Amino acid sequence: MSSTHMNVADFRSGLRTWLDRNDLSPGPDHSLDGQVAQLARVRRALFDAGWMRYGWPPDVQGLGGPAVLRAVLGEEVAERGLAEPGIYSMVEVLVPTLISYAPPALARTMVPRLLSGREQWCQGFSEPGSGSDLASLTTRAVPREGGTSHSSGAESGGDWVITGQKVWTSLAQYAARCVLLTRTGPGHGGITAFFVDMDTPGITVRPLRTMHGVDEFAEVFLDDVVVPADRMLGRPGDGWQLAMDLLPHERSTCFWHRIAHLFTRLDRLLDETGDPDDDALGAAYLALHTARARSHATQRRLAEGAVLGPETSVDKVLLATAEQRLFDTARDLLPGVLELTDSPWREEYLYSRAATIYGGTAEIQRNIIARRLLGLGKD
Amino acid sequence: MDQAERELLAETLRKTMTAASGRALDSALADLGWAELLAELPDVAVPLTFRLLGETGAHAPLLNDVLLRAAGRPPGGTTALPYTGGAWVRWERDDRESTALDGDLPLRILPTGDPLTDPALAAGRRALGWWLLGTGRAMLALARTHVLDRTQFGRPLSSFQAVRHRLAETLVDLEGAEATLLAAEDGLGSLLAKAAAGRAALTAARHCQQVLGGIGFTAEHGLHRHVRRTLVLDGLLGSARELTREVGALLRESGTAPRLIQL
Numbered sequence: 001m002s003s004t005h006m007n008v009a010d011f012r013s014g015l016r017t018w019l020d021r022n023d024l025s026p027g028p029d030h031s032l033d034g035q036v037a038q039l040a041r042v043r044r045a046l047f048d049a050g051w052m053r054y055g056w057p058p059d060v061q062g063l064g065g066p067a068v069l070r071a072v073l074g075e076e077v078a079e080r081g082l083a084e085p086g087i088y089s090m091v092e093v094l095v096p097t098l099i100s101y102a103p104p105a106l107a108r109t110m111v112p113r114l115l116s117g118r119e120q121w122c123q124g125f126s127e128p129g130s131g132s133d134l135a136s137l138t139t140r141a142v143p144r145e146g147g148t149s150h151s152s153g154a155e156s157g158g159d160w161v162i163t164g165q166k167v168w169t170s171l172a173q174y175a176a177r178c179v180l181l182t183r184t185g186p187g188h189g190g191i192t193a194f195f196v197d198m199d200t201p202g203i204t205v206r207p208l209r210t211m212h213g214v215d216e217f218a219e220v221f222l223d224d225v226v227v228p229a230d231r232m233l234g235r236p237g238d239g240w241q242l243a244m245d246l247l248p249h250e251r252s253t254c255f256w257h258r259i260a261h262l263f264t265r266l267d268r269l270l271d272e273t274g275d276p277d278d279d280a281l282g283a284a285y286l287a288l289h290t291a292r293a294r295s296h297a298t299q300r301r302l303a304e305g306a307v308l309g310p311e312t313s314v315d316k317v318l319l320a321t322a323e324q325r326l327f328d329t330a331r332d333l334l335p336g337v338l339e340l341t342d343s344p345w346r347e348e349y350l351y352s353r354a355a356t357i358y359g360g361t362a363e364i365q366r367n368i369i370a371r372r373l374l375g376l377g378k379d
Numbered sequence: 380m381d382q383a384e385r386e387l388l389a390e391t392l393r394k395t396m397t398a399a400s401g402r403a404l405d406s407a408l409a410d411l412g413w414a415e416l417l418a419e420l421p422d423v424a425v426p427l428t429f430r431l432l433g434e435t436g437a438h439a440p441l442l443n444d445v446l447l448r449a450a451g452r453p454p455g456g457t458t459a460l461p462y463t464g465g466a467w468v469r470w471e472r473d474d475r476e477s478t479a480l481d482g483d484l485p486l487r488i489l490p491t492g493d494p495l496t497d498p499a500l501a502a503g504r505r506a507l508g509w510w511l512l513g514t515g516r517a518m519l520a521l522a523r524t525h526v527l528d529r530t531q532f533g534r535p536l537s538s539f540q541a542v543r544h545r546l547a548e549t550l551v552d553l554e555g556a557e558a559t560l561l562a563a564e565d566g567l568g569s570l571l572a573k574a575a576a577g578r579a580a581l582t583a584a585r586h587c588q589q590v591l592g593g594i595g596f597t598a599e600h601g602l603h604r605h606v607r608r609t610l611v612l613d614g615l616l617g618s619a620r621e622l623t624r625e626v627g628a629l630l631r632e633s634g635t636a637p638r639l640i641q642l
């Protein structure tokens with residue numbers, strides 16, 4: 001297979017044949033440890049066979065080709081239930097960030113470790129005092145006085161010292177590295193991103209219990225954590241732009257993966273329910289189909305070279321709404337199942353409650369739509 | 380047809396629809412070459428023309444032509460149209476009095492009719508979907524202007540988050556519906572698109588009516604025409620509610636949720 005000739009149809013059929021021959025189905029361990037181990041196994045196998053490398057540039061050991069190949073891969077992974085889609089899709093925001101902002105040598109070394117499943121990474125943005133209002137974050141990075149390398153200070157390439165706290169950081173307890181937002185000055189222009197090794201002295205990770213029982217996120221405490229200047233992503237003050245730049249990635253490929261996953265859950269519901277509530281089933285399907293149609297249009301725009309912007313807030317609202325409707329419908333049409341039995345529906349129903357919170361809450365999306373798409377001015 | 384030609388056509392159609400409606404618009408469009416356009420470029424003609432009917436608030440009996448074409452018959456006549464609840468109507472080609480909620484539309488109730496073929500149903504649903512979408516966008520435009528212009532409590536209405544979120548919700552539904560229309564190819568896709576568009580236009584009607592307050596309830600304001608049109612068009616060839624139920628039944632029978640749109 002030559003990447004220059006790789007189109008979606010060839011990629012998909014080749015991938016399907018390969019997946020049919022190489023069984024990557026998860027084992028019986030559905031704990032978070034099990035899910036993370038399974039994710040690493042799937043990534044490694046797909047990387048070694050090349051599939052995981054398509055759609056990424058050669059600089060990071062990719063095999064090139066359009067980004068849509070990654071959407072196809074994630075869809076197949078979701079349709080076959082090989083990996084939990086939320087954590088599977090994390091590469092879609094982390095890798096583009098490294099490619100765009102890391103020194104090229106760092107991206108070249110690090111990205112293959114993530115893609116091949118040898119490492120997990122996390123994204124440390126939110127803080128106890130800064131969720132929706134991310135730009136108010138206070139985790140501080142200051143140039144180290146009398147640093148080890150050269151003289152002190154950022155401009156001269158010395159170390160930085162980071163102190164603060166992150167919260168709800170998904171997979172922090174498994175992560176080898178973190179894309180971390182810090183404050184180096186006032187305002188939006190005073191936010192700076194670093195790529196931090198999680199085993200650096202001064203970092204403490206405390207797992208948090210989640211409502212759905214899969215404790216996927218953690219608190220991260222940073223206490224005088226020394227980070228070399230060459231681990232800065234971009235330049236001082238680029239952090240806000242970095243955070244904005246990763247939204248389009250999250251809202252194209254990742255969304256397609258998630259929608260594929262939700263279709264499998266609707267199939268499961270159709271299989272398990274005996275309740276002939278066609279209104280509810282039809283409405284759940286219509287909402288999912290709508291999210292899929294919108295996401296498809298977004299991927300196409302991306303493929304045509306469009307720069308994605310605030311219009312992806314529409315995709316986000318459609319997806320979150322469809323996800324919650326689907327699981328609400330499951331609860332209605334499988335009465336008592338998630339309340340009384342330890343069925344997978346319970347965990348997934350509960351997790352769907354977060355769909356309007358993570359990645360920017362539903363209200364924040366509507367604020368963006370009102371301001372940027374409808375031109376209603378400031379609120 | 381390239382982008383520039385398309386824009387020119389849209390401009391011409393919009394002007395024509397602003398100047399005339401009903402029978403007069405029907406003949407103006409005939410003079411412009413609607414029949415040829417529909418025959419040669421249906422994928423351009425139908426979305427553009429029907430969306431603009433919605434946006435301008437004009438009407439013309441063009442749905443007949445879309446259905447006749449799908450049945451391999453020449454345009455210009457009429458055909459019986461299934462209406463929600465098992466009723467049948469004819470969309471006349473003259474400006475007669477009508478008992479419809481949208482009294483501008485020359486709809487006549489029929490005792491019965493011949494079922495439409497699947498391709499005709501699909502084509503008609505897509506056309507109506509575009510019309511409903513345009514009507515929804517017209518309502519959103521009216522509401523947007525109003526909330527920017529009107530002041531209460533010393534602030535423009537557009538500064539109140541409750542108002543902003545209603546309009547944001549409206550846009551989300553309209554954009555979602557448009558995506559389903561753009562993706563609609565087969566019968567099921569067209570059914571879903573009509574359902575999505577009907578739902579979106581109904582959402583628009585509800586939210587826009589609310590933010591327009593008292594003025595939106597007067598007959599002088601344009602909103603009520605679009606609200607009436609939405610309610611009537613939604614019932615043609617299956618309402619959003621009916622179509623949603625139909626697709627639910629289909630899913631239950633087949634046991635799987637079709638993935639209609641592929642990368």
Ligand SMILES: Cc1cc2nc3c(=O)[nH]c(=O)nc-3n(C[C@H](O)[C@H](O)[C@H](O)COP(=O)(O)OP(=O)(O)OC[C@H]3O[C@@H](n4cnc5c(N)ncnc54)[C@H](O)[C@@H]3O)c2cc1C
Pocket residue numbers: 122123124125126127130131132133167168169170171217354357358359360361362363364367
């Ligand atoms: C499962 C899960 C995984 C997560 N993973 C990560 C991760 O890996 N990394 C990371 O950095 N973060 C992560 N987060 C955090 C997530 O990004 C935040 O929870 C989110 O941004 C909301 O912030 P908050 O929780 O502080 O809520 P708040 O911002 O306090 O909001 C609370 C409520 O107030 C509303 N609200 C706030 N501001 C406004 C406003 N201006 N207008 C109207 N309503 C408003 C919100 O919509 C919400 O309903 C995760 C969260 C969850 C649930």
